[in-house]
Amino acid sequence: MTVHHVAVVGAGMAAARFAQQFSARTGGAARLTLYGAEPHAPYNRTLLADVLTGRYDEHAVGLPYGPDAEVRTGTRVTAVDPATRTLTLDDGSAARYDTLVLATGAAPVPPDLPGPHGALPEGVHVLRTLADCRGLADDARRVTRAVVVGGGVLGVSAARALAALGLRTAIVHRAPHLMERHLDPAPAGALRRHLEALGIAVHTGATARALHGTGRVTAVELPGGRHLRAGLVVFACGVRPRTGLARAAGLTVRRGVVVDDHLATSAPGVHAVGDCAEHRGIVHGLADPAWQQADVLAARLSGADPRARYTGTRPHTRLTAGSLQLAAFGDPGTDAAGPRDVLRLADATRGTYKQLVLDGDRLASAVLLGDLTTAGDLIRAWRHDEPLPADPSRLLVPEGAHP
Secondary structure (H helix, E strand, C coil): CCCCEEEEECCCHHHHHHHHHHHHHHCCCCEEEEECCCCCCCECHHHHHHHHHCCCCHHHHECCCCCCEEEECCCCEEEEECCCCEEEECCCCEEECCEEEECCCEEECCCCCCCCCCCCCECEECCCCHHHHHHHHHHHCCCCEEEEECCCHHHHHHHHHHHHCCCEEEEEECCCCCCCCCCCHHHHHHHHHHHHHCCCEEEECCCCCEEECCCECCEEECHHHCEEECCEEEECCCEEECCHHHHHCCCCECCCEEECCCCECCCCCEEECHHHEEECCECCCCHHHHHHHHHHHHHHHHCCCCCCCCCCCCCEEEEEECCEEEEEEECCCCCCCCCCEEEEEEECCCCEEEEEEEECCEEEEEEEECCCCCHHHHHHHHHCCCCCCCCHHHHHCCCCCCC
16 A cells, blocks of 8 residues: 655755644654755754854754654755656656645845955855854854844844854844834834944945955945945845745746645645745745644644644744844834824833734734743734733733832
8 A cells, every 4th residue: 555645845944843743643654755955954944043153053953843754855856747746856866746745935035236346255144044054153253343234033133143253243224224024113213222232233224235345245335335344244135935846837926836725736736835835915934824834734634634724824023132032023003094002111221122002902013122021921912812901001011020
């Protein structure tokens, strides 16, 4: 009797979560193979900044993927043929599958910033893999100044890590304030002050125009001809879903690989989860939605819950790096249609800032900086759309800290 073979293209966070949940539900009754281009077994990509600072070593960030999964590291899938249910691998061999899961993730999007001779000089990095982390850590030992281009979650995290390594670090961010996808101007200002207190220079509303240096980067040029000296540069300008395999295989692709509530693509027997998937027009690009998608798909494909559906995620952003502790969720705007109340609590001495945006007796969004003690309760109330207590300000103060 032939054992059903589930193949997963990718061995990142979504793939590992799917494999772990699928294995737990099937107990080895199906064959499960993960094909990963990196030489590493699955690991937690959100902890790369902590690997960079030495808080964790590479082995400490590994992810469980179940006892029954075979992980083929260093194996790139170069083509998918849904008609014959065949994968082509980078060594020219072919592998058959019965069910396919695309978990190809996303790739960094570098800005168009050529060096003086049309090519990127040495010392320019992205931070997406353990190999990137290793190269960046090695480079950081030889220089004293760094510039991070991009002030989103990854850019802030990378800048904090580089500053912790002793580099004079600057952030250059195109938007008017940091992390504009997650924060409105007030909490973004609190985050900026926190970073500046750590010695990180923040340049918002500024675009990196060019890189300077012969052979190796020496500076980043800003508008008006201003130069920021830099021995290394990190591009943290966002990511783009890896959809090349899906597109070449004839699957429906828009920004990401289009999936329905069953996480099924337009080709029979092919599914997609994580950063490469587009569900109801949304590509989340965050760990929490990827894991929720993986859980739903594992329940369906294992037979544990054939009716399981993914209807979307209300994701939250959490950033913990040394003294930088931040959680943000919900619509960051405080100028949405209809009246909204805003509660803010700032403690300059402790370096904390907390903000709740209320829509009636419901929580529209929240930002916590410097103290995440009440984050769990707030996220739960927001996700389940629970009514808030009569005095919502009590949600900003940890239990036992009330006067």
